[in-house]
Amino acid sequence: MTLVFAHTAQFSGVAAEGKALQVIKGNDTTVTGLDCSEIGVASGNGACIPLEGRNLTLDRVQFHDSEQDILGGGDGG
DSSP, X not given: OEEEEEEEEEEEXXXXXXXBSOOBOSSXXXXXXXXXXXXXOTTSOOEEEEXXXXXXXXXXXXXXXXXXXXXXXXXXX
């Protein structure tokens, strides 16, 4: 899966699934052109990208002023 934003897309203060800006569940994902900020959730563990899949590549991505940037676990790459 590839998420490409033609110009830098800016997302601020939005949480999907009570977790993060974008929950990535697929494998071999590339995110290009993203600015993520001010992500917070009730648990205090809000992330710009929680990685539930494997193998994430980032290109021209900025994270700032959030509880977490990338949150991963398990055997993810």
